[in-house]
Amino acid sequence: MSEVIRYEDYLRELKSACKKSNYSFSVIDSVGGSRKIPFVMVRSKKWSVSKKTVCFSAGIHGNEIAASYAVLRAIEKDVFGKFKDIQVLIFPVANPTGFGIGRENFENYNLNRHFGSKRGRLENLLIEATILKARPFFIHTMHEDADEKKFYLYGFDKNRDKIYRKILNIFARKYPILKARKIYDEKADRGIIYDAHDGSLESWAHKNGAGLSMCSEVPGRLSWDERVLFHVRVMEEVLKSC
Numbered sequence: 613m614s615e616v617i618r619y620e621d622y623l624r625e626l627k628s629a630c631k632k633s634n635y636s637f638s639v640i641d642s643v644g645g646s647r648k649i650p651f652v653m654v655r656s657k658k659w660s661v662s663k664k665t666v667c668f669s670a671g672i673h674g675n676e677i678a679a680s681y682a683v684l685r686a687i688e689k690d691v692f693g694k695f696k697d698i699q700v701l702i703f704p705v706a707n708p709t710g711f712g713i714g715r716e717n718f719e720n721y722n723l724n725r726h727f728g729s730k731r732g733r734l735e736n737l738l739i740e741a742t743i744l745k746a747r748p749f750f751i752h753t754m755h756e757d758a759d760e761k762k763f764y765l766y767g768f769d770k771n772r773d774k775i776y777r778k779i780l781n782i783f784a785r786k787y788p789i790l791k792a793r794k795i796y797d798e799k800a801d802r803g804i805i806y807d808a809h810d811g812s813l814e815s816w817a818h819k820n821g822a823g824l825s826m827c828s829e830v831p832g833r834l835s836w837d838e839r840v841l842f843h844v845r846v847m848e849e850v851l852k853s854c
């Protein structure tokens with residue numbers, strides 16, 4: 613995308629899409645200090661504590677926001693509505709102050725290294741508190757690897773390999789899988805890095821009750837439109853696997 617992407621424009625579109633559909637849009641708090649930038653969550657309108665909850669997170673790295681637009685598209689097309697037994701909790705933009713700008717938040721923190729940490733920022737704390745309350749059984753965080761033409765995942769824990777592997781294999785039909793033995797110094801097994809405990813949301817969530825926790829790294833070298841669609845499809849496959 614070549615035009616400037618503004619967070620407020622994105623929020624306006626998201627809010628209007630939610631209004632026309634079965635999702636509620638709410639501002640949890642504001643971040644960015646005196647700039648008071650809304651921190652937002654979206655969830656299924658019909659909410660029940662007894663229903664299975666799946667949590668999606670997008671845009672924790674502000675330079676990887678195709679997933680935020682994938683969330684918007686999925687809401688517009690009611691992709692989640694096909695899965696009647698599941699309710700969704702979504703952080704459409706986990707790093708509002710970095711949105712369209714860069715990896716870190718306005719304080720120069722990589723938020724995805726500070727979950728469960730004493731140095732956790734307000735964004736981390738808001739996500740943690742919301743998740744602890746909603747108790748999702750599956751968390752899927754969406755990322756893009758800027759340098760990659762190939763797809764890979766992070767998964768927690770290895771005993772759930774069958775589920776993650778099935779999701780990965782669906783994409784292997786159309787996209788190459790990154791099969792390096794090491795990815796960013798982590799041991800990888802045919803496209804999946806297991807149990808990388810690095811302060812990420814997916815690692816923290818797994819330690820805090822989400823039996824299934826997965827991070828998808830969509831190839832950043834694909835076009836914007838391809839990435840948006842790719843993220844939508846991964847979310848769909850996550851829901852199918854539930």
Ligand SMILES: [Zn+2]
Nearest residue numbers: 673676755756
């Ligand atoms: Zn990322």
